[in-house]
Amino acid sequence: MNGNFSENREELRSLRRGWSGFSCRRVVLWLIRWTIGFAFIGLFAALFPGMSWLWWVGIGFAMLTPVTAMASQWLVSRKLRQVESALAELQEAMGELEQD
Secondary structure (H helix, E strand, O other): OHHHHHHHHHHHHHHHHHHHHHHHHHHHHHHHHHHHHHHHHHHHHHHOHHHOOHHHHHHHHHHHHHHHHHHHHHHHHHHHHHHHHHHHHHHHHHHHHHHO
């Protein structure tokens, strides 16, 4: 039975490592997305001078998206740690039961 717990804990560790790689990918995509977005804002603001307020909207959204990405990273990491901890406790309790 303990082998199954070890497999599950290793799978959780693997999931956490994959999640950190995923977050790096998200940062790169964020940079690409906002580079393109600001290029369009610059083009639009040059064509329509009254629309220069779009820069501020773009900056606001550009700052908001990494905050939400970091918050989701933190939440998922916390949940994965909680699951790993609960699995370790369950493994310990099962070991105690097997000894009795």
